[in-house]
Amino acid sequence: MQARLLPRKMRFAGRINGRDAPVSMSPDTRSRGVRMPRPARRAQLLEAAQEVFVESGYHSAVMDDIADRAGVSKPVLYQHFPGKLDLYLALFDQHAGELLDLIRAALASTTENKQRVAASIGAYFEFVGRDGAPFRLVFESDLINETAIRQRVDKMSQDSAEAIAEVIKEDTDLPDAEAHLLGMALSGMAQICARFWLVQGSSIPRDEAARLVATLSWRGLGGFPKIEREGSGSEPG
């Protein structure tokens, strides 16, 4: 994260036209933040909050740090968000919505089912690779025991699994429950692989990693080229 070179008061009070200039202060001339229209300020606060929540998680994030990051005082946070949880939920909803949009777009991108599954997997990889790491709020939340978050995560998982289950049902004669389980399998697998790919330093290019996972999804392990080995006991694909 970017190091702050001045204490906030000094840094900010003296910031005129974008240039740092330390300024002395008397008690009756409080340091003043730059005034912004309400919507612009709210957007800025959300950005700062995302940085802190992504770095620290909900529980270790403190409102003081978020205010510092935004360059405002704490009361300004409470002018825009009733509390810490509300701030977090606003971010969560924004990013969960983005992921579902990506998945829906992927499913709508073709009528060829194999490609629809591959595109859905690609959607997870794209989401996880985004700047600002919003996936950390959606897939790795440390607030999962809070009912509001739990419900949202469950709904998001159900929605994405259901979307994939529709594809599975188009192609197979599997009953609803089984198709849903497989839909959950694929969306879960995509999520976990995308996160693993990111953490591993992207030694496999993203598109290739997504394609590999798509191949696994469609053809299974049996669909990969075999090495003939004595004693391995593998059946032919």
Next chain:
Amino acid sequence: MQARLLPRKMRFAGRINGRDAPVSMSPDTRSRGVRMPRPARRAQLLEAAQEVFVESGYHSAVMDDIADRAGVSKPVLYQHFPGKLDLYLALFDQHAGELLDLIRAALASTTENKQRVAASIGAYFEFVGRDGAPFRLVFESDLINETAIRQRVDKMSQDSAEAIAEVIKEDTDLPDAEAHLLGMALSGMAQICARFWLVQGSSIPRDEAARLVATLSWRGLGGFPKIEREGSGSEPG
């Protein structure tokens, strides 16, 4: 959670030979818990802690509640564990070890690779289905942003994915990085499916759900019986 019928002091002070009996107390005859050998007490504390951590998560669990659940005072907790985090880590390590043992046993149960993969998936389902829901500590920890937990989860994921990657490398000519990605895919998928199966009320019997996921792993979506449909565009398996 089970309702307590008496205040803790009254409930416990008067519990003689397993029977509740409210007992008056004077200041110089403090209520006394049942004295236990140190290892037995430690095990009891861990059991109580597991109940509370599973129900509430780390952050919402309070040491008072854990002590209450164990029927002791708080100093007793600190006699056995340096702090709250240590208590949690002891439980985490116990259960993560159990899961890895299950996976290793599954992989050792046969030399037939397809069965080894299926058995590994079954190991996840068995672990998730266990009484006391230890999977909640291992797969759904709200302490994932704590370094000690993050490292343990990462190591456990790496270990299980690596074990499956060994099987994949035996069977295919995939390079290490690709095999590892697929190993992560399968172990992640197994974990998510097992948890989904549990939450869904087990409408599919456990063994059948595990078998379905194993089939997906080995044969992919393409390996399921097809419905012939106009316009679906699906390729034959």
Next chain:
DNA sequence: TTTGCACGCCGATCTTGACCTCCACGGGAA
């Protein structure tokens, strides 16, 4: 030009929950 108001802002502080510790008690075994 002056005044009043709306809006965005902040330093200081309150409140409270919860981790952890102090200090002393009592029973059982040697």
Next chain:
DNA sequence: TTCCCGTGGAGGTCAAGATCGGCGTGCAAA
């Protein structure tokens, strides 16, 4: 009888969410 070990009532400490009370700028109206 003494000592050790397991035990508990009470409370200290402090971090952090949230709020109080007031400031200052810019714009519009008189």
